[in-house]
Amino acid sequence: MLRVSNTFMGGKCVKLHEYQSKRLFAAHGVPIPGGDVAATPEEARRIAEELGGPVVVKSQVLVGGRGKAGGIRLAQTPEEAEDVAEEILGLEIKGLPVRKVLVDQAADIRQEIYLGVVVDRANRRPVMMASSEGGVEIEEVARTNPDAIKKVTVDPFLGLRGYQTLSLAKGIGLAAEHHRAFGGIAQGLYEAFLAYDASLAEINPLIVTAGGELLAVDGKMVVDDNGLFRHSDLAQMRDVDEETAAEREARQAGLSYVQLDGEIGCMVNGAGLAMATMDIIKHFGGGPANFLDIGGGAKAERVAAALRLILADPNVEAVLFNIFGGITRCDEVARGILTAFEEVKPTVPLVARLVGTNEEEGRAILEDSDYHLITAKTLAGAAQKAVAAARGELGA
Ligand code: GDP
């Protein structure tokens, strides 16, 4: 459900892989181990040869707990790195196939720290958090030992201040000799967070090595979709393997689409209207099968793509079109619906409520078609009819 609420806030998010996040952090001065990413065992061996010495081979999948799943292994020699990479590249971790591994110089870890920045929506400010319990998921620490998490709120106009990073360093009991390095890393992390319109930037763990250096050995960054147009480099990093086929088609068609588990497929223009439609379906005892916003001024092709997505969902027992014509013209939407019917024959009842610009033309187009559409004048009426139709209580 988190993904749904992210969508409702106006966009989805892009999660970056560890190696991508760490490179962005490094560009802002955060020290990371030497290393590179490999798609084959041979590449992994070559990287290990170049690095020299022991390496850590790490699966690059967008889920946590990779270590426990066998997705993080140490290797003493390049040959061992090749073998280990072969095993990891054959793994599936929480349903995601491992397509790449990161081969990093192994670190001699003395201490593991957590350091992260998130947007605190209630405060409308970024919050930086640090904990002496690094390497453990922060949600886990928040549950078991909340006092171990120290926080500072960042004033967006003043930025992260030196006294704030110092208070974090002291708060987590970091030895004084590391305070300076810690402050620099915290600033770098905050800069990367700002520069990429991130909603989260996290180093877990930030380690203290045997040599007394601080090093980011894991990185995670989540970027707001709505900021992507400002970062063409990030748009390319988006891992399409981690999207469902339906989500990919939706994104390519310029639609906001989230699959849900109800039985009424919804096609709506405008995110607010989509939410209202879902609420009213629930109010009348039904369940929305999806959140789908075709956006303003939608053309016939986009409507057709949206309908294809809805009808491809086997859970859909009825479809509700709720179109409020402003910039979007109802006749254009009606034509799009008919275009889609030529490709995908609807096998479920369809309820349409089209109001606003060119609504008569739109309704006429639908009524003249060979397909029987149940029409409704009000949203409440349309929702009730859709719920009844999904239960087979209304003929199609
Ligand atoms: P995650 O489990 O998916 O978050 O992956 P991490 O990159 O955070 O690695 C998990 C744990 O593996 C870390 O907390 C470390 O304890 C260990 N680890 C990661 N890299 C190294 C390394 O270079 N050397 C050693 N000795 N341990 C490592």
Ligand code: MN
């Ligand atoms: Mn980690």
